[in-house]
Amino acid sequence: MEPVSIDNLSILYQSADFIVVNKHWDVRIDSKMWYEKLTLQRQLKYRFPELADPDTYYGFRFCHQLDFSTSGALCVALNKAAAGNAYKCFKDRLVTKAYLALVRGHVQEMKMTIRHAIGKNTVEGLTHMMCIEGTEGCENPKPCQSELTVLEHGLYSGDPVTKVLLQPLTGRTHQLRVHCSAIGHPVVGDFTYSFKTDSGPYRMMLHAYYLRIPTSKERIESAGQDVLDALLHLLLRHQREGIGERKRRGRSLEPMMMTADVDHGHLVVVHKSLIFAESRRKAEKRKTPKLKQLNSLACSGSQLCTTALENVPFLSCHVLFLAGSFAFSMVRAETQ
Secondary structure (H helix, E strand, C coil): CCCCCCCCCEEEEECCCEEEEEECCCCECCCCCCCCCCEHHHHHHHHCHHHCCCCCCCCCEECCCCCCCCEEEEEEECCHHHHHHHHHHHHCCCCEEEEEEEEECCCCCCEEEECCCEEEECCCCCCCCEEECCCCCEEEEECCCEEEEEEEEEEECCEEEEEEEEEECCCCCCHHHHHHHHCCCCECCCCCCCCCCCCCCCCCCEEEEEEEEECCCCEEEEECCCHHHHCCCCCCCCCCHHHHHHHHCCCCCCCCEECCCECCEEEEEECHHHHHHHHHHHHHHHCCCCCCCHHHCCCCCCCEEEEEECCCCCEEEEEEEECCCCCEEEEEEEEC
16 A cells, blocks of 8 residues: 555445445544544545535444554445445345454464454553453453464564464454454554554554445445555465475365355355366366366466356356465355
């Protein structure tokens, strides 16, 4: 992302009823404080003055929240009816969200489900924080669930880090940050949940990468740029020993993660190098047509490429290939 300014607002999706913006880090969505000169709602009013609703305090209806320090996809409803449709999707848990994060240490489990209940911290001096059940001063903890999938291991400023994909299956305040901290792998640059020790990085490395809201009128879907790749230029060292070992032993290469069913669909994450090999193997075994344009994909830098998976039994898939040294694939498969 470029430096934040009033006229620098990136739009990921736009229709008559919704806008999905690519929120900059360290920018508040809105604020009543006089000294907050630059907020997302001010950027929206500057960019789309004709779309501001005078019947609302801020002029725009934000369908969900992103923390001040988090960047990425944020959906804005442009009228009351659209806001109601989006709210229903969130209430019925039909929304799919995926975040990219850099966390401290090398996460050993390639995939995990984190189920710590989260409540409000009532300890003096920590009331701005959330906490997990069992922590002293944790008030009214509620069940929470997050999915974590390891994408890369490497180093950041000489310290071990892991690039992960996170999916919140519930929506508590600071949920992903609290869950990562609870398993001993806080988000890089998270000053709050590192208890004021992680102040070196220029930003918190948490980015809302993917958003899907299937309203009754339209399906809002947006996948933004992998800013952890494009901006940080980290010298991550991919540890391929596990993948190589499985290949040598002739074991089948299974997808790295599948989430809970959402709108009769799944969000599946697989390593980019594996989906080609596994798809070819299955196509040859079942004698089904090969994947269309499989060999013609060429990605570089942080370019986003798409292709359709056709003639695959039981599934209609859409694959997103994110290139670069952090390459991974995200497959959304809807059952027919």
